Amino acid sequence: MANRTPSAKLTLSYPLYGCAFASNSSLVVGGGGGPGRNGVGNKLTLLDTSDATEISEDAELELSANEDNVTSLAVGPRKDRALTVFAGVNSSPEDIKKGKNQHFRVFGVKSAAKRSGEKDKISELARDALFVHKDADTYQRILRLSYPYEGLSQLGVIATGLSKDPQIAIFDVPSSGGARWKSRGRLDIPTEAMDLDVVQTGPDTYQLAYCTESDIFVVEVSKASISEPRCVFNITPDEGETAKASFKALRYLTPGFVFTVLNKPKSAGVALHGYRLPNKDQDYASLSVRAQLPRSVSKATGLAVRNLSPVDTPSDKQDDTQFVVAVAGNDSSISLFTMEHKSVGRIDMLANLAPFQVLKSVHPSNITGLSFSFAPPKGPAKAAPELYIKLASVAVGFTTVVHSIPLKKYIDKAAPARKGGPPKPSRYIVALKSKGESPTHIIVLLALLTLLMAIIGQTFVEMNGLSKPILHVHRVFPASWTVPLRKIPIPGQQKSIGDLLSDARPHHTQQLVIKHGEVTEVGPDGLPDLHVGIHDQEVHGPATPWENLGAQDRDLWKQRLQRSGHWVEDMGEAIFKGVLFGEIGGAIGNIVGEAL
Template sequence: MAKEILSTKITLSYPLYVCDWVDANQLVVGGGGGSGRNGVGNKITLLDASNPTGLSQVAELELRSDEDNPTSLAVGPRRDGVTAVFAGINSSLDDLKKGRNQNFRVFGIKAAAKTSGEKSPSPDLVELKRESLFMHKDGDTYQRLLRLSPPFEGHAQIGAAATGFSKEPQIALFDVPVSGAVASWKHWGWLDIPKEAMDLDVCQKTEDTYQLAYCDDHDIFTVDVSKEEISEPKCVYSLRPEEGSTAKPAFRSLRYLTPGFLVTVVNKPGSGGAALQGYRLPSKDQEMARLAIQKSLPKSVSKATGLAVRNLSLPSSPTEKQDEAQFVIAVAGNDSSISLFTMEHKSALNVDLLANLAPLQTIKSAHASNITGLSFSVPPKTSSKPVELSVKLASVAVGFTTVVHSIPLKKYLDKSTSTPKEGPSKPSRYVVAIKSKGESPMALITVMTIVVLIMALIGQTFMEATSITRPVLGVKDYLPASWTVPLRKLGSIADSNPEPAPVVEFDPSTNSQSKTIGDLLADVKPEDGAQNVVIKHDETGAVGPDGLPDLHVGVHDEEVHGPATSWDDLDPKERDLWKQRLKKTGHWVEDMGEAIFKGVLFGEIGGAIGNIMGEAL
């Protein structure tokens, strides 16, 4: 039976703005009517999502009505039977007037004591701590954004929070230690920024170093963080106006994929649509981020409003290299839809690549009102029980509704990777059990069919008009006399015996013209012992339709391919020639950067090959 995405919904008693997962089955949501006498309370609710067709309320905490509703939320570590929940909630108006805003709250989900005969007592939601997080005392400021770095066993997490409506925008950094009270945390520092952050995220790079990434409307910044030092924000990417326009697109959301890649949602000017864009982060101080992959959202989405990402094969420690993995991405649209995508992270000869960003499914009208929050559950753990594995996507809306979609998963075995003879085998990884939709060829096929038909009609008309062939369309009588002059004197058509037309062979290697150099490198599967991929030209002198020698990408064998040189060792003139050649055939663009060539060998350009390239370029 075909797999499908199951959904379940629950309606609570208050508008919802934030959500995050405690584990694979428990979800925390929050919201409310804010401060005032509007009759709508401010609450935090714990939901049970273990049943893919039914959500149930487990616990609820009513907050003070004279304070604001939760505006940001992140689930922290679990210690001594208590799970920490960090939230942004502004103090009462009276406290704000006094210059006191304890907007950083820590709540706890406590497992209730089990009594005799009781199966599973409901946990308790309690407030553990409240403090001020930002330095400035602006009364309009609230805690708009809050993110924690991914948890690793035995390692501290760091958190980042950003202001909203502040006259002096700021980002606060704090750590969440691995020991001590569950509500404990410590300031690491503050960043005063010229513009408020549109979104932010944090990741752990090594045992004791982290990185913050944030974006405003048009720029992405990174900040290196450790206990000893917090670097100044560095702009690593800036959006530019599209060709023929002066208006710039705008960033809406941002998330780390790995410490080396970011994914963002970009809204086009004038509600002209939205796109997902993946960036390769710079490895050196003087470099900028490079666009690695992108995909437009459905045309029905004029603006994106939210983003959630889940890595289905997380490393077990911050020092473990990210191996091949699939990511699930969800984007909320202003039409209350959720667009689901999958994307692959691949490693080819120590070069990491993003590939196959493809739509999975569009969930139309996921809510009856605007979607305010998205969050994926943690990846599943291997189980000996025959259970249906899934990753869950939670979404909340101002219309009091919480919806959970269960996306089925399956174990994935890379058939091209042989089982190691020695040492431990690679752990199982998971991918979505529903096939994503690749680029449909139907539009291209339709256009090409129409073009061929038109050309055939024109050709037949010409041949009938000039008496080259028998009349089929009968158009000769309707054409001007000057158009119907025969090109040559014909003998009897019935007696003619034309020579057979020459057969033109098709070279299947030209299919590579539609692929980027990243796709070609990812397609190469080196066998054991092979270390390098080579990019070279066909030595037979065969040229493609662009006048350039045919391109060959494969595992390097010096006896077969002859000498080859790494990118770093190439002469600058040869590098420039290779870039011009790959740009002309569409295999590479400037935004991809040169990092993709690291670890790849290049064939020599000289002799006949050099002459052919020189003429073509």
């Protein structure tokens, strides 16, 4: 497949502020000139993007010239040949002065039957006010729907813009489509949301995440209740600085990860961050993956993300997949990245956030909206002459551009073959090669790593008296550091935990600790490796004597040691007396508990 990204461009008669794919070939766009602007209408247009090099109009709805333009939109469920579109359109200034602003609009798009001679048609189905405050400047700035699963209702969320009393409104989207929707409630928030997204976690449970300029919050939504927002991440200024970066956009990747775009202070560039969300026992999200936009981009204006192998139901576990990321810059460029989601045992992680193409000068004006088409067909990947995922972008300068990003079939050679199915599991990935770091950076990094390893090696031999002092580490480190933490051997080579403790005790008089290694150090049983040695709280974190552990933690540790082949019940618990055990709570506790 050729390494190319075909594109098609269309100029409409009005400025565009939103776009959303209705299918792989249909795109809905909206915008307008607002109230009282002669010559520039407010419209909603259905576009045909089936041709990779040409865009054509299928249908258009002229909205009231006395009301505001379309500010946000999302495509809802389809039933037969009917499609539901949700949008934000403020009422007329006269109605708003009277305290009436029906900003929430529902439209129906009816596709014409083939060979009937009819044209597609767009019509308004319903309008309502979901925000309760009567602020005249408020408008519906953000609109998101959860990912559509067959037979399940979606959840919709909207957020205010320019409001003195910021709100987030939540509503149901029945799978049957049409104008039938139901409000689930509202959240009054002290600071306006810069962006938000929603993900389905069960048949009728959801989580929404939103970001202000400096914080990320999550909210649990069930049939019975909506939780209070919980702050899971806060941006702090870099050391020595007073200004700090600010969040611009946020999207869910899976229920466990969100992806964000941050504009650095003083227009110093754009950072991309993927965060692992905390579970109920943790307080804050942790950074999992990061990247930078080209230096020519001083600020970002938009974000779109698409999972190329989504799960079939919200209860399914996400396996290995690739995400495609598009970030719009203030120079009218679009930076394209790929990112991998890896599932190793019970551990999920993000990796390889890498650019594969920069689309320069896509529009003659600022980009206001980005949208990816739906993911490739479900089931085993099929060979095809050409297969694409499409990226639509719209701009205030009346232009719509659709890029077709080539995909290819990927077979995981390391995965076991499936009985009765294809030889190996297959999925889709972007066909264009991602660009890694430059050779210069790699050479410098390797040189630094070599120097670091040499220093560590010399430190080790000096601490154990195997070399004449060169670094004089005995002046810096305590004598008790002469024996490092030892990794417990793998099954088949391991000693019992009693033998390991007996081997270690003659070398020092301080208490011993048994702890887990890093989450990325996965042993043969799919769990983090175990280590044994002397304890230093500043280095290894907090630890608790066996006698002070709770019953649940004792059971988890015994099962963990038993599973790895280092302890059996016949040994008894006396060998643990006086031994410290590292924390098994948080992420490690979840991993161990789920696996056992």
